[in-house]
Amino acid sequence: MFFHGGTNSRRLDDYLDFSANTSPLGVHKAASRALLALSLNPDIIAAYPDPNCTELKESLAKYWKFDGPILCGSGAADITQLISMVFGKNVQGTAFNLIVEPAFSEYENALLMACSEEKILHLTLEKKNDFVFTEDDFQHLEKILSGGVPLMFMASPSNPAGNVMPLDMIVRIARLCEKSDTVLVLDSCFCQFSETAEKNVRALIERADEFPHLIILNAFTKFYGMAGLRLGYALCFSSSVYNPLVNAMRPWTISTDAQVTGSAVMQAEIESNSWHRQMLKLVTEERKYLSDYFESIGAKVLRGEGNYILVQLDETLQKTALDYASGTEHAKDKKGHNGPKKQSLVNEEDSSPNPFKAPLCQALAMSKIVIRGCSDFYGMDLSWYRISIKAHEENVQLVKALNKIFKK
Incomplete structure (x- = not known):
């Protein structure tokens, strides 16, 4: 469970x-305005949503200064599941899919839909190190990858510890993954709460050509207070990881209201950092x-x-x-009350x-x-x-x- x-x-x-x-400031103001405008013009939802999320992707690309392919989905968990089904299935021989733990349980949940539990390996960071990824963990990872790892999940900031992995360590891990053709998913859903973590994401984007197997995952859930709308996205560092994912997606995954609202939020963020x-x-x-x-x-x-x-x-x-x-x-x-609790x-x-x-x-x-x-x-x-x-x-x-x- x-x-x-x-x-x-x-x-x-x-x-x-x-x-x-979720967001301690509530829902992003641009999201509230966009939803109000949609309610005043409901005819917009009579048509099918844009299957390519054109406007949303353009605003995301501009915000992150990213010129690679972007995959949008119904929340980060939806994309995690898609990635697992595409890259984490049919694991053979000595290979394992890998999760750096402790971590968001949906990584494992998604992988269980793609492979057997025996083919999921957990690299659990130690509490004596406050769950920080250490040099010993890196050496352990190197041995694991040598046996074959089709898909690997890790997060920065991590959940639930909130640790931000140093950029040089992320780069070293990404290079290891390139050597073993491992698709590396870096969950950055909390990166905008940390100046360091966001800078790391932007630094990786500037070096995108070095890491064609890298996927950076994010969502509108946490920072923008839009958990109920279900909107996530993945910055794919090459067409070799993007094309199999987009070809496996179900049609019209992202609703019109999610696309319009997400675009409005990104545009507001581009115009002002308030x-x-x-x-x-x-x-x-x-x-x-x-x-x-x-x-x-x-x-x-x-x-x-x-x-x-x-x-x-x-x-x-x-x-x-x-x-x-x-x-x-x-x-x-x-005061003597011992009746049944209401809840x-x-x-x-x-x-x-x-x-x-x-x-x-x-x-x-x-x-x-x-x-x-x-x-x-x-x-x-x-x-x-x-x-x-x-x-x-x-x-x-x-x-x-x-x-x-x-x-x-």
Whole structure:
């Protein structure tokens, strides 16, 4: 079973959701205006959408200064699935498809549709290194690629750690992949939250001719607050990776409203960087605010460079959260009420592993707040939590709820 942030909170009323890493500024203003204009002129959706996404691709190419082929899809997860079905199938002999972990579960989910579980290899980074890709990991990767790897997924910033891989390391990995004809997918869906990560993407674009097997993945989901519209894209560094993908796509994948809205957002971003400035300022300040708080109670914090932080609680903090969730610490506040709860964060009858059953997840649920337990990520257990960055007022509510739990 695969879990995602934002899934549980959709069925719960009045919950404050810190489990999904979406835009803390809400929906991009240009997207709101474009959707309003579409609602006033609904006849536009009577015709089939442009199968080539011409206007959208032109605006993306201009924004990224990229002259290679661009593939658009119904969200980054849709493109991940397409890439897996095209390049990750029919794995033979000593070859494996590879995922650098811990990582977004949809890489594995997509690969499972293309190959057997035995043909998926997980290069899991070590928690003692804060899940940073090290020289030892590079040497391990070199050995793995020598056995044959048709397809490899990695992310920068990574999810859930938020680590940004240095450009020189990305380049070294990309060169290794070229030697073994490995299609390398660099998931950069969070790169615009990090000046360094975005610069790395732009630097790779300038050297596109060196890496024909490279695909850079991005989406409008996170930075522009458009998760519900489903719009993603892939910068393909050669026609040899683009053509098989576009030939395997289902027709009219991207709706007219998604294309029009995405084009409007890209055009606004080309004309002004005000959204970009606001977002980076907010995320930087609020990441520090939440990180400082968790460190003040003795938690381990990986601040990363995405719009989230990764937190680990020690045994004492875990027990405190568990006691609070089970009622030991707040029984006096119940005032004798022991009737059935109207809503539940998890299905108690479901015996399958569920990261949202982690102690702090359940403790915060008492205050109607949802965070992302990370026990389903490779290399992590119930002590790890991912908390998204939201607007300051919402982050203050989270800290107040945490103060109740940890008596701070």
